[in-house]
Amino acid sequence: MFPSDEGKSHAQNGEGTAASLFDRVIDRRGTLSVKWDDTKRVFGHEDVWPMWVADMDFPAPPEVQEALQRRVEHGVFGYTVIPDSLKEAVCQWLERRHDWTIDPSWLVFAPGVVPAVAAAIEAFSEPGDGVVVFSPVYRPLFDLVRRHGRTLIFSPLRLAEENYVIDWNDLEAKLPGAKLLILCHPHNPGGKSWTAAELERLGELCLKHGVFVLSDEIHADLTLPPHQHVPFAALRPEFAAQSATFRAPTKTFNLAGLQAAEAVIPDDSRRRAFRRIQQRHGFFTLNAFAVVGAEAAYRCGGSWLDALLAYLQENIEAAAAYLADRLPALHLIRPQATYLIWIDCRGLGLSEEELKRRLLESGKLAVEFGSKFGPEGAGFIRLNAACPRPTLEEGLRRLGAALG
Template sequence: MYSFDHVIERRHTYSVKWDETERFFGVKDVLPMWVADMDFQAPPAVIEAMTKRVEHGVFGYTAIPRSLKEALSEWLTTRHQWTVHPDWMSFSTGVVPALATAIEAFTSPNDRIVVFSPVYPPLFQLVQKNGRELVKCPLRFTEKGYEINWDDLQEKLKGAKMLLLCSPHNPGGRVWTKEELTTLGTMCLEKGVIVVSDEIHADLTLPPFQHTPFASIDEAFANMSVTCVAPTKTFNLAGLQCASIIIPNRSLKKQFDAAQQRQGFFTLNTFAVVGAEAAYRHGGEWLDALLMYIQKNIEMTCSFIDTSIQKLRAVRPEATYLVWIDCRELGITEQQLKQLLLHKGKIAVEMGSKFGEEGRGFIRLNIACTRKTLEDALNRLAVAFEGL
């Protein structure tokens, strides 16, 4: 019913991924497999709804309708078995701005904020740029992927005001289990630490794994947490700039909303509202088809690396379309690794140290593309490391 094999030309569309590669990497003529968006069109229902809105032709100030909140609430119930009241929802132009708002709303300068590492870079950057103390809690890298170091976390939570959680985890692709999240929540609850959970990749959890929203586990967890979700990764709508912030605790929500008002946030843009509601109401079948396609791309990637680039180890993701690859056995520096990829392989990927020092020696590969593009990318990886 849905085909993801059609190659769509994205150059000259102001695409960060395809048009800005030279600015970020300093080279031309490389295949961009870096920033986390997909090379696929949005669901047909989203395109249809937005086309209809364009034909109306008037794009004045747009309210956030209750119907969008109800669509998201139904989506969370159906996909994640989490009952969310529409009144718990606030909105933002993105998860990153929402995280920044949460930091301003719930902490003060020099407060300690705990962040696991390696992780999506803005989680580090927002803490530091807002004058808070960044407390890194390195994850353990095992044969099964990343695990939380509970003893270290217990120490790091002392005196902390907030923990920023990436769930599912980016770049490692871990889907934290309900048991892990319960342990984490219990530790934070005991120490009075607010948990801000970035769950933007939740809908991209791959079968048979099951994402558990942190706030859904226990009422006490819900009352000390802020959850950020968005249709942007799920349906490839990042350019629409839309995120939802779910805060069951009325007092915390009031603080969050007040912080947004101080920043001048007013509403979402017209197409964010229309696109998000259409996606949540009609995007389920498309997403199921997408996840099957991504699964096969992951299989293709891991199999190729296992057989053709044996010094590399691909960490099979439990969620996301991002493959975290361990290159440390090559025995070269990250700078040498980058040079081989860009100048010999002619491919642009995210370097591991961007996600924290603990990520040095790894690369992150975006496999949300057509099979034809992925085959090209994998061959470029092989060329980059040929002879090592």
């Protein structure tokens, strides 16, 4: 049903260059887009240029659109099974893109990584148990810990010259009081792609203290060459047994509105415990479009993704060049993965309130403000660069007008 695209580029497929795939500006207003249609509720402003929430302004790969169109044309949208062919497509994708061989029986699906992490917190810890989270970090990862009545233990990352690094002394001091550690790999914000050496050391420590690892790898496919994503669980069988990995086709292929994610849980009893929680909440299967979209993406989206990564790299370079030229007081942390640009604005000496006022009211620009990611994020902003170049340039122009 879905011929694999391995080894072919999109240009070879006759579908054009990266520029023609991603340069087209598509008006998303009026499509119930959170990013474009919900800024009044979130920021108090309707007329702001939206470079905040992490989805892309690009259409999904043509093969995914075609598969979904075929499904829509059928017209009957009853309860849907998760077919073995989807599991096979995920396994082949992990093998091809991440050199990670998994058993299809390890896979459990969920409507999102966030609900899957929530289920894992419930399955693998008790109220009051300690959960370590590196900060600053994607907010739901620590909100979930609090909302489940677990004890949130932040281990602040240190900003080194290139990107974030783990404060090993701090981590070693905190692990003995923890049941779980939530890893964001690659890390959001900052786009740090944790190296095999860092993951080895982390895994060793978690094994030593009996801490189970929830590895959110939703941004893994968006690792920017020459960086290479190393799945935590792929490093050693002991790490696989002591972890659950959460992934999705939704960030990679811009399918967030379809809502699909997969958990890889190699240990049988852990996997059963996870499923029991899903069942307790009445979750049994994915929606019809999630199943079709995910399988088409994993089977056919490889060359589209390569072209996307090249385009994103150019956008990131364009943003870096603009900042260096026009806003030298700002420091861009170059992402090793993700399309999210984390910018240190502390050199301006402004409070977050003033930063917000200038960006939203003077610049008419909506970005993510750093304190949303935890206390260590204060003074930073996160800019989403997954958009056609003209959209990015307009955002940068507004940033320059607000902060220049």
